[in-house]
Amino acid sequence: MTQRKHRTPEQWEAIYQDWQSSGLSMPKFCAQIKIPPQSLSNYTKRRHPKEQVQPKVKAAGFVELGALPAASALDHPIEIVLDIGHTIQLRIRHSA
Numbered sequence: 001m002t003q004r005k006h007r008t009p010e011q012w013e014a015i016y017q018d019w020q021s022s023g024l025s026m027p028k029f030c031a032q033i034k035i036p037p038q039s040l041s042n043y044t045k046r047r048h049p050k051e052q053v054q055p056k057v058k059a060a061g062f063v064e065l066g067a068l069p070a071a072s073a074l075d076h077p078i079e080i081v082l083d084i085g086h087t088i089q090l091r092i093r094h095s096a
Contacts, residue, residue, distance in 0.1 A: 012043045 007015070019029045019040060026044075030037040082090040 013047075015040065016043060016047065 015033070015035070018033075019026065022029050024032070026040055027037045030040055077093055077095040079094075080092040082092075084090060
């Protein structure tokens with residue numbers, strides 16, 4: 001069984017910098033220096049953690065619409081559109 005080699009953060013940084021300046025793909029570089037590509041990939045992910053993705057839409061809540069005017073007072077239709085997601089919309093239309 002092959003014993004796993006533990007590298008210091010400084011060693012991983014040197015390997016990372018060598019890879020960056022080599023111009024090689026990660027798999028080719030790793031094959032050249034005889035390390036598993038997944039090991040360098042793991043270090044790269046730790047070195048550059050992805051930013052936390054914040055949802056673009058706030059959590060659903062209630063919207064106060066207030067009272068609608070009487071139908072006879074409307075000079076144009078009222079339409080409420082609720083975008084449910086996955087291209088599904090609920091449309092409520094009130095015509096005068």
